Amino acid sequence: MQNDEIMDPRIIDGRGIADKIEDQVKREVEKLKEKGIQPTIATLLVGEHPPSKLYVKLKEWACKRAGIRSEVHKYSEDVALEEIINLIDELNNRVEINGILVELPLPEHIDEHEVMSAIKPSKDVDGFHPLNMGSMLIGKERFVPCTSEGIIRALEEYHIEVLGKNVVVVGHSNVVGKPTSIMLLNRNATVETCHVYTQNLKEHTLRADILIVATGVKGLITKDMVKKGVIIFDVGVTWVGEKVYGDVDFDSVIEKVKLISPVPGGVGPMTIAILMEHTIEAAKLQHNLR
Amino acid sequence: MQNDEIMDPRIIDGRGIADKIEDQVKREVEKLKEKGIQPTIATLLVGEHPPSKLYVKLKEWACKRAGIRSEVHKYSEDVALEEIINLIDELNNRVEINGILVELPLPEHIDEHEVMSAIKPSKDVDGFHPLNMGSMLIGKERFVPCTSEGIIRALEEYHIEVLGKNVVVVGHSNVVGKPTSIMLLNRNATVETCHVYTQNLKEHTLRADILIVATGVKGLITKDMVKKGVIIFDVGVTWVGEKVYGDVDFDSVIEKVKLISPVPGGVGPMTIAILMEHTIEAAKLQHNLR
Numbered sequence: 336m337q338n339d340e341i342m343d344p345r346i347i348d349g350r351g352i353a354d355k356i357e358d359q360v361k362r363e364v365e366k367l368k369e370k371g372i373q374p375t376i377a378t379l380l381v382g383e384h385p386p387s388k389l390y391v392k393l394k395e396w397a398c399k400r401a402g403i404r405s406e407v408h409k410y411s412e413d414v415a416l417e418e419i420i421n422l423i424d425e426l427n428n429r430v431e432i433n434g435i436l437v438e439l440p441l442p443e444h445i446d447e448h449e450v451m452s453a454i455k456p457s458k459d460v461d462g463f464h465p466l467n468m469g470s471m472l473i474g475k476e477r478f479v480p481c482t483s484e485g486i487i488r489a490l491e492e493y494h495i496e497v498l499g500k501n502v503v504v505v506g507h508s509n510v511v512g513k514p515t516s517i518m519l520l521n522r523n524a525t526v527e528t529c530h531v532y533t534q535n536l537k538e539h540t541l542r543a544d545i546l547i548v549a550t551g552v553k554g555l556i557t558k559d560m561v562k563k564g565v566i567i568f569d570v571g572v573t574w575v576g577e578k579v580y581g582d583v584d585f586d587s588v589i590e591k592v593k594l595i596s597p598v599p600g601g602v603g604p605m606t607i608a609i610l611m612e613h614t615i616e617a618a619k620l621q622h623n624l625r
Numbered sequence: 626m627q628n629d630e631i632m633d634p635r636i637i638d639g640r641g642i643a644d645k646i647e648d649q650v651k652r653e654v655e656k657l658k659e660k661g662i663q664p665t666i667a668t669l670l671v672g673e674h675p676p677s678k679l680y681v682k683l684k685e686w687a688c689k690r691a692g693i694r695s696e697v698h699k700y701s702e703d704v705a706l707e708e709i710i711n712l713i714d715e716l717n718n719r720v721e722i723n724g725i726l727v728e729l730p731l732p733e734h735i736d737e738h739e740v741m742s743a744i745k746p747s748k749d750v751d752g753f754h755p756l757n758m759g760s761m762l763i764g765k766e767r768f769v770p771c772t773s774e775g776i777i778r779a780l781e782e783y784h785i786e787v788l789g790k791n792v793v794v795v796g797h798s799n800v801v802g803k804p805t806s807i808m809l810l811n812r813n814a815t816v817e818t819c820h821v822y823t824q825n826l827k828e829h830t831l832r833a834d835i836l837i838v839a840t841g842v843k844g845l846i847t848k849d850m851v852k853k854g855v856i857i858f859d860v861g862v863t864w865v866g867e868k869v870y871g872d873v874d875f876d877s878v879i880e881k882v883k884l885i886s887p888v889p890g891g892v893g894p895m896t897i898a899i900l901m902e903h904t905i906e907a908a909k910l911q912h913n914l915r
Contacts, residue, residue: 448765468758473799473806475738499822507810509763517762519796520806520818525818527828528810541813542796 345589347523347568352485352492352605357401360611364402367618374435374618376460376610377426379419381445382412386574387438394436403614404582406432416445422452427455433618434460436610439510455618460613471514474521478613483515485605486547486568487515487522489527489563493594495545503528503543505536505556505582511549513571519545536560548582558587566613567595570602635879637858637886642775642782647691650901654692657908658709664908665694666724666750666900667711667716668774671735672702676864677728684726694905696722697782706735707740710743717745724750725907726900729800747910753773753799761804764811768903773805775857775895776811776837785835785856787814793833794818794827795846795872801860803837809835826850838872848877857885 362376367403376398382393392408394420398405401478408422426432435458443445448465450480456466456554462478472478490497502519516528527540529602540546540560548556549570561567581598598600619625654664666688670681681697682890688695698712698874716722719772725748731737740753752768761769780787792814796802806818819829821840830836830850837847839860851857871888879885886892910915 351723392833425858448760448763463763465759466756466764467759469755469757470738472758472762473738473753473755475755499824501824507813511809513762513807516810517803520803523797523820523822525817525819525823528758528817529815532813533815534789534791 343589343594343595345596347489347493347601348496349485349489349596349601350604352489352610355492356407356488356605356608356612357397360401360403360592360608360615363619364550367452367615368402370622370624372618372622373404373431374402374614375406375431376614377432378407378594379410379412379422380407380435380438381410381419381441384440385483386572391438393603393611394607397611401611403611412442414442414445415527416449416553419450423450423453427458430621431460433621434458434610436461436613437463441536449492460610461618462514464614465620466552467529468509468514471521472517475520476482478516478617479518480510481609481613482549482570482602483518484609486570487518489568489596489602489605490545490566490611495594497545500524500544501527501542502526502541502545502547503535504547504549506547506549506551507551507568510622514548515547528622532613543545550582552582553580554582554584556583556588558584558591561588561591563591565591566593568602569596569598571598572603586598632751633879635882637779637783637884637891639775639779639886639891642779642892644896645782646898646902647687648780650691650693650898650905654908657905657912657914660912662912662915664692664723664904665721665727666904667695667722668695668697668726668728669702669712670697670728671700671709671731674730676862677730681728682898683755683893686899687901689703691901693901699893702795703734704735706739706747708855709740712810712913713740713743714783717743717748720911722748723911724748724900725905726751727753731801737828741797743808750900750907752804752903758799761811762807764809766811769808770800770804771899771903772801772839772860772892772896773808774899776860777808778894778899779858779886779892780835780856787812787835790814790815790834791832792835792837793830794837795823795830796820796837796839796841796860798839802837803855803892805837805839833914840872840873843870844872844874846873846878848874848881851881852877853881854883855881856883858892859886859888860891861888 337367462480502524537560547568553573569583572579682795699743752770797820827850835856837858843863859871
């Protein structure tokens with residue numbers, strides 16, 4: 336990301352929004368520490384998946400900046416489900432742990448649903464526990480997935496009204512596509528969710544006032560697929576060597592957008608900042624401070 | 626419903642599908658009774674809302690047909706939340722109760738979310754507990770809302786492939802619109818959810834291969850709003866005197882449809898039949914019979 340790109344008013348300043356959230360978190364951490372509470376997040380990392388290791392590192396750095404204590408529990412690829420569940424039980428019971436985070440994806444032989452369901456909902460800062468997902472679905476948002484909340488926060492930050500807008504979400508994953516669709520529906524946008532089985536994707540994306548893309552297919556969205564004045568959130572992450580690319584062909588699409596989140600520097604930093612915020616919320620909840 | 630209308634191959638025979646499900650339920654009930662288990666559903670009815678009283682009656686009749694024992698707990702409009710929660714606790718603990726049903730809507734002063742959350746998820750035959758809603762959202766469907774499951778069942782019964790189809794759901798209630806959207810998304814349809822804030826509804830409904838309408842606005846969907854060959858599920862219920870109307874202007878729209886569910890005789894009977902089926906599933910689960 337070049338500095339002159341950040342200055343382009345069409346480019347959503349994900350880093351700037353994240354910094355604002357993190358500053359607030361830092362102040363809250365100080366207040367908690369004055370009360371003798373050291374906010375703490377525990378992360379579970381399984382295997383040697385390089386992006387997962389990087390994301391865990393990025394979260395550790397964010398914790399450090401905010402004054403949150405972080406402990407990372409590393410397991411080899413062949414860990415048994417039972418061992419993971421045992422650790423989660425232990426973390427559930429340790430009062431000094433406020434948030435529990437399982438870095439996804441997990442190896443094939445581990446049932447993700449079972450792992451997520453084992454986390455105490457009040458420590459589920461990632462928002463993936465089915466109870467938290469279900470509360471979100473019925474409009475009682477508690478801990479919600481961080482990327483989706485980051486997108487909502489950015490829309491607020493840029494004063495974009497979503498009520499009645501045509502939102503198209505490309506991707507129907509449990510981690511991004513579905514929760515983002517639901518959170519926008521909760522805010523009375525008209526929401527269409529597309530994915531790999533959608534026929535003639537372009538026909539759908541062309542109708543979007545707000546387009547959210549989370550497929551992991553590099554450059555999927557091209558200039559001809561969006562209308563003039565669209566607002567785009569690019570949640571895609573594809574690594575090519577040391578470089579990371581989004582799902583949107585940024586250089587051509589930018590000509591048509593009102594706003595677009597870049598990759599990197601868009602939803603990534605916001606996601607991590609929201610995670611920090613959730614950890615503080617969890618700590619407050621657990622100590623009856625709100 | 627006239628008999629000659631039922632014979633029209635474009636009209637979804639909701640009663641017929643329900644009868645098929647109920648026949649299967651009846652056989653399962655007999656098997657359970659041979660094992661000394663009397664499947665039982667407990668219903669909570671608050672106030673004097675006439676449609677609610679009717680629906681409870683319809684469910685009691687269905688229980689009777691299927692051999693399921695039904696107990697109905699009636700409360701006056703001004704009941705306290707605490708009293709309802711106490712009853713639910715009691716029903717949760719009584720081993721002979723397999724399913725617990727709270728007839729909606731509840732009076733304004735009662736927090737529906739709190740009531741639903743109090744039901745033991747394994748007895749939540751209506752599928753509205755946030756844990757069951759969340760499991761559905763992440764694609765692990767357990768108890769799901771009965772109307773949504775009825776629609777899925779009818780699509781299967783008529784051999785309608787939904788993968789890649791354009792589905793438009795009008796209405797984003799927790800009871801029908803949202804769960805139906807999610808269940809069709811889980812089956813890889815492209816799903817758009819519209820509602821009262823949608824701009825130019827007709828533009829959206831015209832694109833539907835499958836249209837599901839659950840708004841409670843009598844005759845909202847007119848002939849000019851659908852494309853030729855559409856499949857429609859009309860979940861609307863508006864009472865005018867003793868007569869009930871759907872959300873679709875049936876008499877004009879029928880000319881353009883491939884299939885349509887009528888009101889009455891469409892999704893209503895299917896919803897109740899699925900509820901009976903869920904009660905049997907709950908009984909089996911609770912007795913480790915599956």
